Amino acid sequence: MxxxxxxxxxxxxxxxxxxxxxxxxxxxxxxxxxxxxxxxxxxxxxxxxxxxxxxxxxxxxxxxxxxxxxxxxxxxxxxxxxxxxxxxxxxxxxxxxxxxxxxxxxxxxxxxxxxxxxxxxNHRFLPAHQYIANAISKGWLGNVFLVRAYEGVNEIPGLMMPDLWKGDPIKAGGGALMDMGVHKFSTLNWILNDNIESASAWLTKQCTNLPEKAEDNAMVHIKYSKGTIIDLVVSFTVISPPTNSMEIYGTKGTILENHMWQNPVKINSTHKEMGKNKGKWFEPEIEHAPFPKYYEISARIEDSYFTECILNGEKPKFTPAHAREAVADVLLSYLSARKERTVTYKELMEIYNHKNTKTILNGLEKIVQNYCPTD
Ligand SMILES: NC(=O)c1ccc[n+]([C@@H]2O[C@H](COP(=O)([O-])OP(=O)(O)OC[C@H]3O[C@@H](n4cnc5c(N)ncnc54)[C@H](O)[C@@H]3O)[C@@H](O)[C@H]2O)c1
CATH class of the missing domain: 3.40.50.720 (NAD(P)-binding Rossmann-like Domain)
Incomplete structure (x- = not known):
């Protein structure tokens, strides 16, 4: 073939x-x-x-x-x-x-x-993320202790359409966090080569107010099992063009990533493999262009990779189990918002083993805190 x-x-x-x-x-x-x-x-x-x-x-x-x-x-x-x-x-x-x-x-x-x-x-196939995963695995950042991760898009029109699936807790499985959180969790689990231990989430409506829809903004504080702490923010109500960013702080260096930039990654590392760039801000050459081009670049690489896997009979490296884990991380965050406290992954597994994780989504829209101005 x-x-x-x-x-x-x-x-x-x-x-x-x-x-x-x-x-x-x-x-x-x-x-x-x-x-x-x-x-x-x-x-x-x-x-x-x-x-x-x-x-x-x-x-x-x-x-x-x-x-x-x-x-x-x-x-x-x-x-x-x-x-x-x-x-x-x-x-x-x-x-x-x-x-x-x-x-x-x-x-x-x-x-x-x-x-x-x-x-x-597609975030698993973004050249910027490939660079970051490689940099961390080579030890250029040392021990990563803190990450701030962000994605913002404008889904206000869809969220304000009562019959549209976007933001519907049953049709979409949640709001901004289910939609974009999976990108972030898939990326973080991969680049940190670690699993989430606990999460504390806050779900809000800032700019939309249909009662049947879930959160249009979400913040989650996460602790990974090796100790990295994460500040994750996703927004469905950013009216400027969509963007993604991460700040990654380690004991040997820092990476700043922003998809609005022409060069999406800046690295400052004291690792000896940085050569003449050791201890300086350095922008590696990475295939990239701001929105909408980076969507297209990542889809090109991803779809081509999957097609090669079919043609060569190789199993994709991004496995269904990895994708499932990202869904688990979103559900863990939703569980925290429901309970209004930090929850552990073990608590999510209790629900999975003894009930059904759908119970976390039932009535999710009712627990979202509504700060949307009424006038
Ligand atoms: N990777 C990314 O960055 C990214 C970006 C956008 C969307 N997505 C994902 O892509 C998927 C689709 O999102 P979208 O934004 O294109 O949605 P959309 O609402 O723009 O399009 C969905 C399409 O599905 C069709 N459809 C709806 N119900 C159907 C049914 N019962 N049978 C057949 N077709 C049906 C609609 O007519 C529409 O053409 C979602 O999983 C979304 O999360 C991913």
Missing amino acids: EYVKYGICGLGGAWMFHSAGAKNNPHIKFTSAFDIDKRKLKKAARIYNMEYYTDYDEFLNSDIDALLIMVPHYLHESLVIKAAEKGKHILCEKPMARTLEECDHMITATKKAGVQFMIAE
Whole structure:
């Protein structure tokens, strides 16, 4: 097989950067599309010369080897399981699902079917993050003791639409934290090579106030098992262009990362491998461009990597278990907000073992603190 025939499932915002990222890849062919919106289907089918379907079973029977799933979060589990049963490889957008039980069902089904399955966690494929992971693993920062991590986007229009899935605790599995926290947790777990021990979260509504929607802003204080402390902030209500940033402080150096910058990483390290840049601020050359380009760059690298895994029969290094862990970290944070105290990972596991992690999401919107001005 020289190329992989992909079926596109969901033609919304995420499709924009996946389609741009895969544009010149000879190993990726988009052959079929599925959505409930016929207008979007017809337009995409015309541009990419695809067949199109509004029936998922018919779509799965079309001429496709793999799926790229980009639909609201409550649909991830059922669509992934059905596709696996049809023997299709699956690249599914983040977060993997809303609960740990849904993640488990997806892992079991894809393992049983023997198909390739990866969550499209583009932050694991950002060149800036690859650089940071490498720098930390080589010891350039020494012992990392503190990280401040941030992501902000503008989802105000979606949050103010009562019927739209964005920010709906059941359809989306939460608000800003479920949506963007998974990016941060996937990245932090990887670059720190560690697991979260405890978390303390604060969920608020700052600029939107539909009672049925969850948080539009969230802050979480986290302790990792090796002792690193994290200050994580995500916002759905930043009206300037989307951005991400991290400040990483270690005993031998510091990394400042900001996706708004042309050079996204600055490092200042006393490690001997820094050579002439030892003890100075240094900006390594990293493929990058501010929003929206960095979305496209990461999707290009990610989609190309997953396609190579299919073609070469190799298991992706970003495993479903890694993606599941990020969902667990979000649920841990939600549990803390519910209990209004710091909670341990062990407490989350108690709920997983004896109840169902869906209980953490039920009525989540009611515990969000509303500071949105009324006039
Ligand atoms: N990695 C990233 O940075 C990033 C960015 C944006 C979105 N995403 C993820 O991509 C996924 C989709 O998000 P989006 O922003 O594109 O959403 P969206 O609302 O813009 O698009 C969703 C699409 O799914 C379609 N759809 C809805 N219900 C459907 C159904 N029952 N059957 C078939 N199609 C249906 C809609 O018509 C729409 O075209 C989510 O998992 C989201 O978290 C990831």
